[in-house]
Amino acid sequence: MYTVHNPISVWYCVALNLLYFCASSTYIDLPIEGMPAKEIKIHSVVACCNNGGIGFKGRLPWRLPKEMKYFKRITTGEVEDVKGRRNAVIIGRKTWESIPKSFKPLKDRINIVISRTLNKDCEGPDAVVNSLDELVDLLHSTPWCDKINQVYNIGGNEIYKLIHNSQYCGKIYLTRVLADFQCDTFLENLNDSFTKLPTEGFPEVPQGIQMDKNDLQWKVEVYEKNLLE
Numbered sequence: 022m023y024t025v026h027n028p029i030s031v032w033y034c035v036a037l038n039l040l041y042f043c044a045s046s047t048y049i050d051l052p053i054e055g056m057p058a059k060e061i062k063i064h065s066v067v068a069c070c071n072n073g074g075i076g077f078k079g080r081l082p083w084r085l086p087k088e089m090k091y092f093k094r095i096t097t098g099e100v101e102d103v104k105g106r107r108n109a110v111i112i113g114r115k116t117w118e119s120i121p122k123s124f125k126p127l128k129d130r131i132n133i134v135i136s137r138t139l140n141k142d143c144e145g146p147d148a149v150v151n152s153l154d155e156l157v158d159l160l161h162s163t164p165w166c167d168k169i170n171q172v173y174n175i176g177g178n179e180i181y182k183l184i185h186n187s188q189y190c191g192k193i194y195l196t197r198v199l200a201d202f203q204c205d206t207f208l209e210n211l212n213d214s215f216t217k218l219p220t221e222g223f224p225e226v227p228q229g230i231q232m233d234k235n236d237l238q239w240k241v242e243v244y245e246k247n248l249l250e
């Protein structure tokens with residue numbers, strides 16, 4: 022701080038002190054700009070068969086009505102929570118295009134498609150984003166942050182890879198279809214970076230082996246990404 026006893030220099034002194042104060046504030050404010058964005062977690066819901074396959078010729082390799090009901094239930098959650106918010110589903114452009122017209126947008130969920138080519142104003146999705154950064158910005162921004170409850174990534178493979186390798190990766194709800202199917206799209210291995218959790222802690226998840234159409238069996242496993250040391 023600058024102090025001056027000569028009364029002629031009082032205004033000069035005031036100006037210098039003001040300058041000092043502003044400079045200190047600026048310095049203190051700097052780290053705020055570098056703070057991490059509010060934490061967002063994006064949970065994945067995915068089904069793979071014995072060989073890790075998730076798709077064939079742009080479609081699901083199997084038809085499992087009971088598993089589809091579970092998928093709908095977990096991604097929708099409460100249709101609206103107490104604050105009137107809904108869950109959002111994040112969908113890769115190819116998976117979006119593979120959904121029959123009569124089923125999209127997915128009901129009672131906010132549909133967000135990720136694509137570098139789709140027109141932002143295209144009919145169908147609630148929003149189109151062109152990168153993960155744009156998705157996170159959108160989730161932080163109004164009105165979306167007031168409208169959205171949980172965020173679920175529903176694939177396909179490119180989007181699973183994108184989210185699982187990011188800081189935003191939340192829980193992974195993995196349905197293991199206990200059968201072999203021909204596939205051309207595969208889920209990246211959930212390696213040592215992920216820990217399998219006991220499903221008993223997740224009442225929203227069917228417990229144990231489930232029987233589905235044509236005697237096909239499946240079970241749900243839940244994983245979470247390990248915290249960085």
Ligand SMILES: NC(=O)c1ccc[n+]([C@@H]2O[C@H](COP(=O)([O-])OP(=O)(O)OC[C@H]3O[C@@H](n4cnc5c(N)ncnc54)[C@H](OP(=O)(O)O)[C@@H]3O)[C@@H](O)[C@H]2O)c1
Binds near residue numbers: 066175
């Ligand atoms: N078993 C399951 O649980 C499950 C779930 C979902 C889907 N599937 C299957 O998976 C297959 C489709 O998967 P896929 O990996 O081929 O395609 P996808 O992940 O559905 O979509 C890929 C597209 O997403 C966009 N994209 C990817 N990364 C992006 C980024 N960083 N920023 C902006 N846009 C990005 C690009 O769209 P643009 O080309 O428009 O830029 C890209 O072509 C299908 O067979 C489907 O049935 C299976």
